[in-house]
Amino acid sequence: MKGQYDPNHPSGLAKRRWAMTIDLAKCTGCSACVTACYAENNIPTVGADWQGPILHPDRTGPGANIVRSREMAWIRLERYYEIDREYKDVVWNAEHPGAETRFVPMMCQHCGNAPCEPVCPVYATYHSPDGLNVQVYNRCVGTRYCSNNCPYKVRYYNWFGYGEIDRSQYAFPEPLNWQLNPDVTVRGKGIMEKCSFCVQRIREAETIAKVEGREVQGDEFTVACAQACPSRAIVFGDAANEKWSVTKLIDDRRAYHVFEELNVFTAVVYLKKINHPASAGATA
């Protein structure tokens, strides 16, 4: 856990490093985490037919925003097909024998050396002392430079006023407005948003602990995606405190960071899925 996290920093602020492990051997790709994230974080849905036609009225119908890959899912399931080298030319033919489907949940990796942070001209994205990569919606002016510099492409932009009730792109018409989370703001037009590691839950737990005059306990709370995961593939916690179970999982032999070569020191650790060679031979 390198990067900007330093437990011995003289400021004394960096007591924590919020982190996450995703066990790909357990993950079934069910997308419950995606749904939970939508519900928890007031993410606008952008694919409805009343939201699309502003672009290319001739060819849109439902989901012009989806066609333009403007979906807002803070956590997404990426699907890849692993194919033998000899089938290189038919890489898009997923039904080809020998193709194995791989999927990986991808969200903001909360990098220790986040490439998005130094490029923001207005400090709308910055590093919190507990290792979070924080997005300040009110401060964002929407240059979108952070997204350009993000290797994981996990920053999502409010192209339209999805949260404004009088707009055609309004994402929460009755009765959807009743499921909005009061702890989370609905983002405005023209600003960037992304996975916050459910910062509202973190702060709530910290506040409760403070009110009760104690430290935050290990595994005391978790984030929405981890809570919803039926196979418990996602584990969230404080990597700087060994009372949290995430600290043990990070030391697993299968652990790896995505794009580790970029030296961004991510807080999300993936545990590799191990395939048995026999099953691969059976399909070949």
Next chain:
Amino acid sequence: MATIANELRRPNIATANVQLPSVRDYEQVTDEIVGTLRFSKGWFAALLVAIACMLLGAATWLYQIREGVGVAGYNPPVMWGIYIITFVFWVGIGHAGTLISAILYLFRAGFRTTIYRCAEAMTVFAVMTAGLFPIIHIGRAWKFFWLIPYPNWRLLWPNFKSPLVWDVFAISTYLTISTTFLFVGLIPDIAVLRDREKNPIRKSIYAFLSFGWRNTEREWRHFARAYLFLAAVSTPLVLSVHSVVSFDFAMSITPGWHTTIFPPYFVAGAIFSGIGMVFTILIPIRKWFRLQHYVTLNHLDAAAKLALTTSLVVGCAYLVEFFIAWYGGVPAEQDYFWNRVFGQWWWAAWIMITCNMILPLSLFSQKLRRNPAWLWILSIFINIGMWFERFVIVVPSLSHEFEPWMWGGYRPTWVDYFMLLGSFGWFFMWFLLFIRQFPVIAISETKEIVPPRVRHAHVHTPVDAEDFEPQTGRAH
């Protein structure tokens, strides 16, 4: 002796023979150049077209502000598109002006004398156009001032690590200095206009703008010094501003952007595109106003050599980028470069290579360098090619980064195109208004290379070296 006299006759000529044989005396210079300010229907029609295009762009912008930037054709992960491309394009065009007026002044390149005013005005208006685009681009245009460091009760400052903040400084500095430089150079010419103006209102405006210029030796001495110092101040800006613009890309980790060659490569490209735009503007002006004996073929020839040089530098940079991508061994970068030239974006890359590398090679031929029609056609290709160079840098890099799941495309909408059109309308509106109020050729500097009448100077007459002191500021 005759040869020496000839040499003396063009004391500040470095690269081309820029004598103006058809220009006899000061009166002719004043008459002919001030004559370009006359009203004409063609000018008015051009102005109306420019204003119409500008209004179209302005209306589109209002629509975009109301609806959101989503009406422009952004396809994530391509988060920057035509607005940033057009921004870099116009900043680039804004570079030839100061190069010609400041750097070539310091280098005593005589061919700049009759083309620099046009290039300098172009610079100012191009930077004014460019400065709009980051604001058009951002999601909350009404908050753009948050990028400017100003004291506020929240004690919030911009992030000085961000290249976008550097851009704010670079562009505003450049606009200030180039406007000042343009204006200072205009002062003696405005005095000429003042003396000839009949309309009392216009006369008083010119009188104010000329700061009461009386053509005394003392004024000329101060003027020449001030001009020299401003040239010296502007010179580093020519190199720094586009370097800073290139940092927007070079400071990121995006494959295709993250490269140290960008600052020199961008500066060369900027000068190349700027000279292209100078040709695009100057060749019609020279024809319509019948100024062929001021902007002679020698001038065009010399400027074309500059275009050729910068084209070769830019072409070299293109090739070096490929070499570094191969030599660097970063798979994402290699993949990107392959995709750029032979994959998804081959058409854009080949437009760029054809317009910027291949077609300018024709300038090795002196015949074509001295052919205004070809230079004009070529300049259009250069403009297109340099726009596509920025397209190739911005869009393909973003569409093909590290994360394969987020490889994408880009499809601009009418909003992008109208805004691009509007930028041309805005630029040409200012330029057309300028050429109607101020001389497009520097009257006073042109007079410096015209033999003074009082001396009855003739090609074969030996003359005193003192008479041809260049405009370097030595007191006459």
